Amino acid sequence: MMTNHSLTSRDRAVLWHPCTQMKDHETFPIIPIKKAQGVWLEDFEGRRYLDAISSWWVNLFGHAHPAINAALKDQLDTLEQVIFAGFTHEPAVNLAERLLSLTPAGLSRCFFADNGSAAVEVALKMSFHYWKNTGQPQKTRFITLENSYHGETLGALAVGDVALYKDTYSPLLMEVLTVPGPDCYFREPGESWADYSTRRFALMEQTLEAHANSVCAVIIEPLVQCAGYMRMYDPVYLSLLRAACDKYQVHLIADEIAVGFGRTGTLFACEQAAVSPDFMCLSKGLTGGYLPLSAVLTTDKVYQAFYDDYHKLTAFLHSHSYTGNALACRAGLATLDIFQQQPILENNQQLARLMAIAAARFIEHPHVAEVRQTGLIVAIELVKNKRSREPFPWQERRGLKVYQYALAKGVLLRPLGNVIYFMPPYVITAEELSVIATVAWDGIEWAVNG
Numbered sequence: 001m002m003t004n005h006s007l008t009s010r011d012r013a014v015l016w017h018p019c020t021q022m023k024d025h026e027t028f029p030i031i032p033i034k035k036a037q038g039v040w041l042e043d044f045e046g047r048r049y050l051d052a053i054s055s056w057w058v059n060l061f062g063h064a065h066p067a068i069n070a071a072l073k074d075q076l077d078t079l080e081q082v083i084f085a086g087f088t089h090e091p092a093v094n095l096a097e098r099l100l101s102l103t104p105a106g107l108s109r110c111f112f113a114d115n116g117s118a119a120v121e122v123a124l125k126m127s128f129h130y131w132k133n134t135g136q137p138q139k140t141r142f143i144t145l146e147n148s149y150h151g152e153t154l155g156a157l158a159v160g161d162v163a164l165y166k167d168t169y170s171p172l173l174m175e176v177l178t179v180p181g182p183d184c185y186f187r188e189p190g191e192s193w194a195d196y197s198t199r200r201f202a203l204m205e206q207t208l209e210a211h212a213n214s215v216c217a218v219i220i221e222p223l224v225q226c227a228g229y230m231r232m233y234d235p236v237y238l239s240l241l242r243a244a245c246d247k248y249q250v251h252l253i254a255d256e257i258a259v260g261f262g263r264t265g266t267l268f269a270c271e272q273a274a275v276s277p278d279f280m281c282l283s284k285g286l287t288g289g290y291l292p293l294s295a296v297l298t299t300d301k302v303y304q305a306f307y308d309d310y311h312k313l314t315a316f317l318h319s320h321s322y323t324g325n326a327l328a329c330r331a332g333l334a335t336l337d338i339f340q341q342q343p344i345l346e347n348n349q350q351l352a353r354l355m356a357i358a359a360a361r362f363i364e365h366p367h368v369a370e371v372r373q374t375g376l377i378v379a380i381e382l383v384k385n386k387r388s389r390e391p392f393p394w395q396e397r398r399g400l401k402v403y404q405y406a407l408a409k410g411v412l413l414r415p416l417g418n419v420i421y422f423m424p425p426y427v428i429t430a431e432e433l434s435v436i437a438t439v440a441w442d443g444i445e446w447a448v449n450g
């Protein structure tokens, strides 16, 4: 019989977990999960945890969803995986067709990869390669925003700007142009999100004007910089950026890996600015949180720049072994079916209102500098000094204390530094939301006074 303890001790002997100082687990044990259902995770002793962060932002409709489970069981008996160079299959074709019909106009080609970072690598390589194929090989650089995050592989890390993940590896990374961002946490008192985002766009415009000739693309997370402490900005920034990218002949790469599939209120965040990027990266919610899969959608113009006789050597010779995995594509189709069959986006508007209500009182807390929300993401910024916004020293790990407190109360909240956020599966109830809010409040009390 497996127990919590037997599994965690075997884990400690052989495993190395992501984004973790493993020594922390000497004092703070890892959580063993036996099974999950809906928004609940359960360990081997029947202890339950409310998944308030959608299992690292991937889960949309809860764990063990009956329709996704049924689709996968059916697919398993038909085709699990086949080489995707020279071969194709129904789930991949269906999923590509449906993604292209749902994403902004102008995107007409789908390239599959198997995780978010890989999709970012694909988009960066495709953009560079497009300019090379079209006679502009001097375009070799990328513009990225301050505080952005695009994944952990070396190319994706290079175009990100979260120091904690990036600084160690800086000798290995390509140089990028990093532009001060539109993060509205820094707007002046009384200044609107739109005004601040517009004002900050001037810095992007200057960089584009100065460097367009050597730049392939601007890569951006539309509306919310999720890993960058859930910082948010106004859609106007995306509209201005689309226009400027056209003006200066630079691609726009929209990394919707975290914000796609309804998270910001619209199916894709770009819709809120009515923009269509040259490349859109999707992953995370793409399979409802079931299986690793990613997609890069692009335009016919980009596609045509690679389409030629073989001996011209213009092809995009990039691959991953599990590209277009059939099971993962089928999970993606089952996820899109749920969006099609139920009024998810309408229901999510109501859920966003409930989240706003649940989070409203936090702004009165003496250690909360800001409560911000975009769609189904609410973030609470903990600070040492509310008036000056002086942060808690990072060494004090106040956010971690909230995490530990919440786990003890049966809620999975995994803060980013000192930012506590709620990013639940779309099937969470009002009662469950109020449990999360109560536990978060008490956890903050415990963390700031301890």
Ligand SMILES: *Cc1c(COP(=O)(O)O)cnc(C)c1O
Pocket: 115, 116, 117, 118, 120, 149, 150, 151, 152, 221, 226, 227, 255, 256, 257, 258, 283, 284
């Ligand atoms: C998670 C994330 C990635 C990386 O995806 P992985 O599947 O973890 O490699 C890239 N961009 C954004 C915006 C993300 O949130």
